[in-house]
Amino acid sequence: METKAQRTRRGLLDAAERLVDRHGAARLTLSAVAEEAGVSKGGLLYHFGTKDELIAAMLDRRFARFDNNRLRKIADDSRTVGRRSRAYLLATAEEKAPEAAAGLLAAVASNPELLQPLRQRYAAWQQELMDDGLLPAQGTAIRLIADGLWLSELMGFAPPDPSLRQEVIDLACAMTRGE
Numbered sequence: 750m751e752t753k754a755q756r757t758r759r760g761l762l763d764a765a766e767r768l769v770d771r772h773g774a775a776r777l778t779l780s781a782v783a784e785e786a787g788v789s790k791g792g793l794l795y796h797f798g799t800k801d802e803l804i805a806a807m808l809d810r811r812f813a814r815f816d817n818n819r820l821r822k823i824a825d826d827s828r829t830v831g832r833r834s835r836a837y838l839l840a841t842a843e844e845k846a847p848e849a850a851a852g853l854l855a856a857v858a859s860n861p862e863l864l865q866p867l868r869q870r871y872a873a874w875q876q877e878l879m880d881d882g883l884l885p886a887q888g889t890a891i892r893l894i895a896d897g898l899w900l901s902e903l904m905g906f907a908p909p910d911p912s913l914r915q916e917v918i919d920l921a922c923a924m925t926r927g928e
Contacts (some may be wrong), residue, residue, distance in 0.1 A: 757901065758796045758806075758864055761786045765807055769851035774858035806865050815840055815849070819874075822913035830882035831925030834891040837874060838925070841895035842918050852909030887924060894921045 751759070764786035769777055779800055783793040795804040822836035856863040878888030898917060902908045909917060 754796075757786075757788065757792065761788070761793055761796055761803070762807055762810055765803055765855070766848065766851040769855055770847055774851075774854040777855050777859070779806075782869055801860055801863060804852055804855045805866075808856060808863065808867055811849055811852050812867060815844060816870070818843065826919045828926070830927070831887075833877045833881040834883060834888045835922055835924045837878060838891050838918065838921050841899050843915075844899060846899050849899075850903050881925075883925065883927075891921055891925060 761782060765777060765782045768781055768785055772781075777800070779793055779797070780790055782803065783790045786793070793803075797806060798813075818905075819836045819840040822839055823832055826832035828835075840854060853867070875889070875892065878892055879885040881888045883891075894917065898909075898914065900906065908914070
């Protein structure tokens with residue numbers, strides 16, 4: 750069961766994500782988060798002493814959720830070869846770019862050093878894909894397809910329509926099965 754402190758912390762992170770989504774990362778302030786969450790600034794500071802701590806928690810929460818989804822997909826995949834690549838692709842495809850990017854955008858706008866733990870996660874994911882039973886270039890290509898699709902949707906860089914998007918995902922999945 751979630752404690753009151755855990756609920757408050759979750760509410761603060763939710764409020765920060767909503768603010769970034771609605772107003773952009775440059776407008777993320779501790780005062781705005783406190784107001785959005787309906788808590789005092791002191792209440793926010795109890796959970797997050799600095800804006801960097803808040804952003805780091807936003808990143809950690811989002812990518813922990815992604816990693817849990819990715820790991821579930823690996824566990825549910827009966828095929829050994831390519832399953833990590835498929836899981837990465839499918840977990841990324843399920844991420845809703847604007848909502849999933851709030852912490853990332855806030856870190857880029859506020860303090861890019863906050864991205865270092867994420868860089869480490871990406872390096873670990875990349876290594877997993879290189880050891881997935883596929884050619885290393887295949888696992889890397891799958892990751893870059895997934896990341897590129899996500900980025901095109903996040904930034905509005907000519908994202909494919911839903912039908913073409915699914916075709917791209919299906920094609921990339923077929924690549925993980927050697928088809």
